[in-house]
Amino acid sequence: MPAPSLTRLDPTTPPRAVVLLLHGGKPHGRDEVGARSASWRRMAALQRAVTPRLHGAGAASWLLRYRERGWNGTGASATQDARWALDQVRDELGDVPVVLLGHSMGARTAVHVADHDSVDGVVALAPWWDRSDPVSTLRGRHLRAAHGRADRITSARMTRDYVRRAGPVASSTGFEDMGRVGHYMLRRVERWEEVATASCLALLGDRTTG
Numbered sequence: 001m002p003a004p005s006l007t008r009l010d011p012t013t014p015p016r017a018v019v020l021l022l023h024g025g026k027p028h029g030r031d032e033v034g035a036r037s038a039s040w041r042r043m044a045a046l047q048r049a050v051t052p053r054l055h056g057a058g059a060a061s062w063l064l065r066y067r068e069r070g071w072n073g074t075g076a077s078a079t080q081d082a083r084w085a086l087d088q089v090r091d092e093l094g095d096v097p098v099v100l101l102g103h104s105m106g107a108r109t110a111v112h113v114a115d116h117d118s119v120d121g122v123v124a125l126a127p128w129w130d131r132s133d134p135v136s137t138l139r140g141r142h143l144r145a146a147h148g149r150a151d152r153i154t155s156a157r158m159t160r161d162y163v164r165r166a167g168p169v170a171s172s173t174g175f176e177d178m179g180r181v182g183h184y185m186l187r188r189v190e191r192w193e194e195v196a197t198a199s200c201l202a203l204l205g206d207r208t209t210g
């Protein structure tokens with residue numbers, strides 16, 4: 001099995017924070033995530049779009065590539081890879097805050113690993129959540145979610161439900177209605193990019209200043 005990998009876009013000065021991007025996947029699939037993966041390429045494009053403003057705030061953007069395409073029942077492989085990436089941040093940069101920016105299965109992975117000591121919050125784009133996903137991992141963390149009402153792949157209603165369930169334990173929550181757009185962030189691309197960037201910067205707040 002291949003190893004997970006990271007695409008790192010670091011500012012010219014030592015990063016004061018990291019946005020870790022987590023791409024989507026499929027419910028089932030043991031195939032390797034290659035450079036032609038649509039899910040990975042979509043997040044690579046988002047990484048390039050959000051990075052200039054993150055660098056302006058002193059934050060790096062790191063994009064994880066999982067070993068396997070699928071969630072495969074428990075998400076064991078994806079969550080192991082995400083925890084590996086978070087450990088890489090801690091080992092290389094020390095105690096800097098991390099915001100997890102995930103799309104679809106990446107948002108599901110994010111809430112499963114949000115209890116890592118480095119994580120300050122989660123920004124979820126068109127997340128794939130259901131009632132089985134934990135909210136306890138968000139205790140003391142921040143959560144922002146954005147979903148389109150025309151999504152036929154994942155459910156905006158389930159996203160609203162998850163945000164409500166997380167409310168009592170998270171430090172803060174928020175939901176952005178993206179309007180009548182679908183799952184793959186191919187319509188109103190600039191709006192998705194703006195919501196992702198602004199949400200990440202808002203969660204990092206003054207952690208990237210001074």
